[in-house]
Amino acid sequence: MFDWSIITQNADLILKGLWITLYYTVVTTVLGLAMGLLVALAQLTRITAISWAGRLFVEFFRNVPLLVWLLWSYYALPIFLDINISKQLAGIMALSLYGAGYYAEILRAGIQTLDAGQTDAARALGMSTGQAMRRIILPQAFRRMIPPLAGQTIIQMKNTTLLSVLTVPDLLYQAGYIASFTYRPMEVYTAIGVVFLIILIPSNYLARKLETHNR
């Protein structure tokens, strides 16, 4: 009933899709983390306007559906700004910002729950806010945030499948394409699901391992 030759015959397309999926995962994770850190720090400042802007950012991206945000970024935003945005750029921007909203919350919580005594000790030595953040707070916060950050990154990878609606040729898009000319959606979509499981089950396992390691 299963005809797996469909998969082996189109392995190059699937590999190409996998490469695209991994590429978008890495790029949007790095950008998302960097922006998320900025947003987290913004929320933690004592300057009300900046902390509110950070809060607003998080609320926006945690409450708008990703699919809506993606389609809006590609189809609506260029009209608003009267510019051309490639689907790649729209996809990277939309996914990174969306991830940043979630990363920001993880980072903010990690920084805030760190024992206030650590900040006290750093400041008592004469460190500036920046030095205390860089040397004392963030290294500890990051360490304990590895598990939730890993979890969010796994979600980020799964979210890249939504890029296929912008016709970015990721794994899911390639699956649709292969299915369209082989008429074997069963094998194709099963294979794509399996590829995700093969990558993400060990990743999840590793994340849990890091969690127990850090206790």
Add this chain to the structure above:
Amino acid sequence: MNTPDTSRENPLVSIRGLSKAYAAHTVLREIDLDVHEGEVVALLGSSGSGKTTLLRCVNLLEKPDRGRIEISGQAIFNQSAGGDDKAGIKQKQVNTLRSRVGMVFQHFNLFPHMTVLGNVMEGPRIVLKEDGAINRKRAMEYLEKVGMADFADRMPHRLSGGQKQRVSIARALNMRPEVMLFDEPTSALDPELVGEVLSTMITLAKEGMTMLVVTHELGFALEVADRVVFLDQGTIEAEGPPADVLLHPTNERVQSFVNRFHATAELMRPLLQD
């Protein structure tokens, strides 16, 4: 320990009219306090009396509402009643001041992601931008002094409370502070570990270190301090040589404070006789 030169015109730490409130609750009222070079001052009082807040105000970990604080004649906080002026004191100056004031915390607050040596070297390295080799050599000397040199490569979580506190003393000393602040340094320790920390502090006092110590150890106050300051509800109720204040208290509140310790001792007596 030493004979402090109380006649000096310029105290190392000078506090005038210091007040602090959290919302409607006043923690400190118009505190005046001087600490002279080489002097050991014990801050006593029941919990909630404001002694820890006062100590934390000295290096501005806690921001007072008004008053004036000087370290070695240099104002680091100056705010008159109702005024909004801070005498133009910048955060950078506050950081510099803090680097000259050592602090030891009740819960040690060692940096858990660094080794013992890393903890001790961190301040001079980051704040004073000091050369690594010189810093390392002196850090090891201070670890030697507190009896922790053999533990230089350990991570803090593998130390006992007493060991952690001795490392935190070395960490503060490595900045070569002009004055050391101790915030209940033995309160979080198991009773059998209190001695090793107190003996480190006694060594420092003997060497002439200027120390301001918030403590519940009446014995330490009596034996080591040059002066005790007794706080109650945010005001200084009594101040003077330890024997005068603690052994012959004239102040009613000091009396009841000291009596509580006697009462505990009385309670324990029958238990100890078994």
